[in-house]
Amino acid sequence: MNRIFSNLDQNELDFQSEVTEYCANEIEPHVENIEQGKMDIFDVIKPMGKKRYIGTSYPEEYGGLNKSLKHELILDEAISYHSLPVGLSRWCSIYPASLILNFNKTEKLGKYIESLCKGEKIGCFCFTEPDAGSDLSRMKTIYEKDEANSELILNGEKRFITNGSIADVLVVYGRNGACIVESKWQGVEVIEEYQLMGLHGLHLGHLKFNNVHIPQENVLFYQEIATDSTGKKKGGKTLAISSMQQFLSVERVTLSVQTLSVARRAIEVAIDYSREREQFKKSISEFEGISFKIAHMVTNYEAGRALLEKAVNNINDGYLAAMAKLFVCQNSYKICDEAIQILGGIGYTNKYPVERYARDVRLYRIGGGTDEIMQYIIQKGVYRK
Ligand SMILES: Cc1cc2nc3c(=O)[nH]c(=O)nc-3n(C[C@H](O)[C@H](O)[C@H](O)COP(=O)(O)OP(=O)(O)OC[C@H]3O[C@@H](n4cnc5c(N)ncnc54)[C@H](O)[C@@H]3O)c2cc1C
Numbered sequence: 001m002n003r004i005f006s007n008l009d010q011n012e013l014d015f016q017s018e019v020t021e022y023c024a025n026e027i028e029p030h031v032e033n034i035e036q037g038k039m040d041i042f043d044v045i046k047p048m049g050k051k052r053y054i055g056t057s058y059p060e061e062y063g064g065l066n067k068s069l070k071h072e073l074i075l076d077e078a079i080s081y082h083s084l085p086v087g088l089s090r091w092c093s094i095y096p097a098s099l100i101l102n103f104n105k106t107e108k109l110g111k112y113i114e115s116l117c118k119g120e121k122i123g124c125f126c127f128t129e130p131d132a133g134s135d136l137s138r139m140k141t142i143y144e145k146d147e148a149n150s151e152l153i154l155n156g157e158k159r160f161i162t163n164g165s166i167a168d169v170l171v172v173y174g175r176n177g178a179c180i181v182e183s184k185w186q187g188v189e190v191i192e193e194y195q196l197m198g199l200h201g202l203h204l205g206h207l208k209f210n211n212v213h214i215p216q217e218n219v220l221f222y223q224e225i226a227t228d229s230t231g232k233k234k235g236g237k238t239l240a241i242s243s244m245q246q247f248l249s250v251e252r253v254t255l256s257v258q259t260l261s262v263a264r265r266a267i268e269v270a271i272d273y274s275r276e277r278e279q280f281k282k283s284i285s286e287f288e289g290i291s292f293k294i295a296h297m298v299t300n301y302e303a304g305r306a307l308l309e310k311a312v313n314n315i316n317d318g319y320l321a322a323m324a325k326l327f328v329c330q331n332s333y334k335i336c337d338e339a340i341q342i343l344g345g346i347g348y349t350n351k352y353p354v355e356r357y358a359r360d361v362r363l364y365r366i367g368g369g370t371d372e373i374m375q376y377i378i379q380k381g382v383y384r385k
Pocket residue numbers: 092124125126127128132133134135159160161162163199204363366367368369370371372373376
């Protein structure tokens with residue numbers, strides 16, 4: 001099966017071989033232990049820092065490799081082929097560093113980038129709240145100035161935060177700003193770690209912030225919330241909330257690469273099994289009921305690759321990123337489900353990994369924007385044209 005990206009240059013091909021070998025040796029042997037809760041996911045992720053695979057696209061001075069987005073996605077593909085929770089967790093851990101760079105705050109906050117790239121600290125990003133999922137304009141988390149006007153005070157709640165229950169460095173978005181918050185600061189509380197259908201090993205947290213004091217240097221940006229004529233603070237979408245949208249295309253293509261890599265592996269397992277399994281005195285691959293399923297799976301995989309490559313080559317086009325995410329994440333789930341069908345009863349057991357693939361990729365139709373929200377973005381693009 002073809003890898004996701006075509007036309008790679010020699011440098012990209014060399015990087016692909018390097019990370020493919022690393023992931024086969026350093027991730028694959030631990031997948032079952034992570035799945036069964038016998039090993040922590042960060043026992044696999046932290047050593048990647050030594051190889052500079054956590055901050056691949058970050059500057060070398062901070063412990064990165066200064067590589068391109070394409071390299072970053074090649075690595076995402078290689079990791080997720082073995083373990084989707086490792087792929088997702090690694091990507092979320094470095095997220096605060098991307099915002100520090102984007103807001104040009106490296107002078108004061110560069111120390112966080114370095115510790116995240118090196119795997120010394122674990123990061124996470126906090127957008128979602130109990131009352132604000134798809135509709136982030138309902139966010140209640142807020143930053144207010146303290147009496148001396150020297151610090152900001154953070155209050156609010158965030159849920160479904162990948163790495164949230166164990167992270168050291170958090171980027172927390174509020175209605176009127178975003179700050180880098182340390183989990184050891186007074187007032188940061190982990191309420192719960194969720195049990196998940198798939199992606200076992202992921203530390204998905206629900207967090208509460210009770211009067212957390214934020215030093216000025218940790219503020220990425222802050223804006224007073226506008227008031228109406230009666231002096232009441234205005235609701236709805238703020239500048240802070242709109243500013244998040246600029247990061248969403250990269251997030252959506254990254255998630256799509258991760259999930260499509262799992263779909264490739266599911267197809268490979270299904271092809272191998274269908275060749276070997278005999279019923280009615282024939283290999284089941286000789287029944288069109290099976291081989292036509294493979295035809296569909298491979299066609300959807302190839303169509304997903306094409307759309308995804310187009311979205312990556314036009315990374316600022318949110319409309320294309322939404323289309324790629326919708327198509328790839330829906331079809332990756334269908335591909336994994338069909339792989340279970342091809343394996344029959346044994347596919348439904350943990351003797352083969354396809355049931356895990358289906359449980360893992362299912363999240364991707366929800367996280368990073370649901371299928372329905374992707375459709376909303378796409379139709380908006382259609383009617384605007
Ligand atoms: C495993 C996991 C990891 C996650 N990691 C993170 C993370 O690291 N950081 C973070 O901030 N968040 C994270 N999330 C949150 C994730 O992004 C949200 O779950 C997602 O955006 C959906 O929000 P919601 O769950 O509140 O669903 P809701 O927004 O309540 O949606 C419920 C249903 O209503 C539909 N719906 C909503 N609005 C519309 C509409 N206008 N038209 C049609 N249908 C609509 C949705 O599509 C969905 O089907 C994670 C979630 C999970 C499960």
